[in-house]
Amino acid sequence: MNENTIEKEKIAIVLNEQGVSPEQAIEMIAKELQGDGLIYYDLGSYTTVEMLPEADYVMQKCLGKNLINHHEYHKTTKIHQKLVHMIGNLLNSPKLDEPFGSSTTGSSEAIFLSILAAKWQWKKKGLQGNPNIVFCNNAHISWYKFSKFLEIDIREVPLEETHDFPLDNVLEQVNQNTIMVVAVLGCTQLGSCDPISLLNEALETINLENNWDVGIHVDAAIGGFIIPFQEEERNWDFKLSLVRSINLSGHKYGLVYPGLGWLLFRNESFFPHELNVTSHYLSGSSDSFTVSFSRSASHVMAQYFNFLHYGINGYRKVIRKCMHLTEKLTDLLVESDLFEICSDGSLPMIVFSLKDTVSFDEYVFTGKLREKNWMLPCYPLSQNGKTVMRIVIRNEMTIPMIRLLASDLIHAYNELTTPSDDDQ
Ligand SMILES: *Cc1c(COP(=O)(O)O)cnc(C)c1O
Numbered sequence: 197m198n199e200n201t202i203e204k205e206k207i208a209i210v211l212n213e214q215g216v217s218p219e220q221a222i223e224m225i226a227k228e229l230q231g232d233g234l235i236y237y238d239l240g241s242y243t244t245v246e247m248l249p250e251a252d253y254v255m256q257k258c259l260g261k262n263l264i265n266h267h268e269y270h271k272t273t274k275i276h277q278k279l280v281h282m283i284g285n286l287l288n289s290p291k292l293d294e295p296f297g298s299s300t301t302g303s304s305e306a307i308f309l310s311i312l313a314a315k316w317q318w319k320k321k322g323l324q325g326n327p328n329i330v331f332c333n334n335a336h337i338s339w340y341k342f343s344k345f346l347e348i349d350i351r352e353v354p355l356e357e358t359h360d361f362p363l364d365n366v367l368e369q370v371n372q373n374t375i376m377v378v379a380v381l382g383c384t385q386l387g388s389c390d391p392i393s394l395l396n397e398a399l400e401t402i403n404l405e406n407n408w409d410v411g412i413h414v415d416a417a418i419g420g421f422i423i424p425f426q427e428e429e430r431n432w433d434f435k436l437s438l439v440r441s442i443n444l445s446g447h448k449y450g451l452v453y454p455g456l457g458w459l460l461f462r463n464e465s466f467f468p469h470e471l472n473v474t475s476h477y478l479s480g481s482s483d484s485f486t487v488s489f490s491r492s493a494s495h496v497m498a499q500y501f502n503f504l505h506y507g508i509n510g511y512r513k514v515i516r517k518c519m520h521l522t523e524k525l526t527d528l529l530v531e532s533d534l535f536e537i538c539s540d541g542s543l544p545m546i547v548f549s550l551k552d553t554v555s556f557d558e559y560v561f562t563g564k565l566r567e568k569n570w571m572l573p574c575y576p577l578s579q580n581g582k583t584v585m586r587i588v589i590r591n592e593m594t595i596p597m598i599r600l601l602a603s604d605l606i607h608a609y610n611e612l613t614t615p616s617d618d619d620q
Contacts, residue, residue, distance in 0.1 A: 420444030
């Protein structure tokens with residue numbers, strides 16, 4: 197069946213006149229979902245597939261609570277506020293500043309809002325010309341999408357062949373109408389982190405020389421909940437003078453199920469208060485600047501559960517374990533001598549390709565692997581168009597699973613290089 201027939205069938209499907217029992221509904225759903233990929237075999241995904249049963253319990257208790265009803269659920273609102281402060285603290289929000297921000301449905305919504313806020317701040321300056329945004333061509337697709345939605349000129353900087361950040365080319369694109377320069381802490385394709393403190397320093401200089409006021413937004417969707425828990429200190433967050441906003445995905449290494457992101461501003465002054473809309477539909481009033489109005493409190497509470505349960509040490513342990521598994525799997529892949537590793541090993545992910553000498557490509561290879569249930573994404577790198585595959589190491593993964601995966605990777609490779617009986 198091709199996709200068109202599925203589309204046509206969908207149109208003909210209508211809601212049943214009579215319902216079925218809850219048990220029957222469960223059974224029908226389970227049956228219909230058969231054939232879906234298995235979440236534990238989803239190698240490319242950064243999002244959390246499993247939380248503790250206790251976290252599930254907390255979430256279940258809050259499912260029906262609407263996050264927007266600030267007055268009714270003022271304790272929930274208080275916890276949300278507390279989380280913004282905790283994350284602000286984790287991101288070295290300056291002592292005298294009050295961190296300002298909100299949960300979102302993911303980093304995408306946070307990115308949309310960060311561009312919107314920067315555009316409004318720019319508008320207030322009353323400059324001539326169009327607003328523009330500067331980012332490298334490894335930026336997440338949401339940067340392209342929302343810059344377009346918000347009519348911001350995209351000044352895209354192509355990455356060089358090497359892993360080096362093209363600092364000079366980035367600076368060349370900046371002018372007085374640049375609403376922000378975007379830096380990435382863990383790019384989606386390769387897991388590399390931009391040298392944000394170098395960028396900060398260089399921008400400080402050109403701001404001073406030209407009397408501009410261009411700031412940095414850090415897309416820390418992946419790295420935001422990793423880097424603060426690693427031993428090596430990196431200068432990337434609000435410690436840097438020009439970092440004005442940061443997005444993080446609570447549902448990636450914040451270890452919450454899909455549906456949670458965070459947007460933090462250095463302080464309230466970087467957020468145009470005109471965008472903070474107060475509603476009066478509910479008892480009392482609710483301030484909010486997010487896109488969605490109603491949203492379950494579950495995900496926010498799950499984040500709180502994780503913060504309470506893990507604490508800094510617990511998150512450190514999780515990241516350390518993920519890094520250990522990454523090294524282990526990298527070793528097994530290198531030992532096999534069949535693959536080329538492209539990622540730099542600084543984040544819990546492995547980006548790799550087949551060695552050039554084989555007769556099949558990565559698309560055929562990942563197709564073969566799918567026979568063993570593994571879902572391994574395959575895509576061209578922005579740097580050089582080279583096709584790569586990605587394995588994200590997540591919290592629920594274990595050493596036996598890594599071993600099984602390595603053995604299946606090698607097996608799939610060998611099956612493709614050895615002619616099968618049918619071919620002989
Ligand atoms: C995942 C990701 C996003 C999008 O975030 P969601 O949390 O999926 O909405 C944005 N930027 C980067 C670097 C990402 O990896």
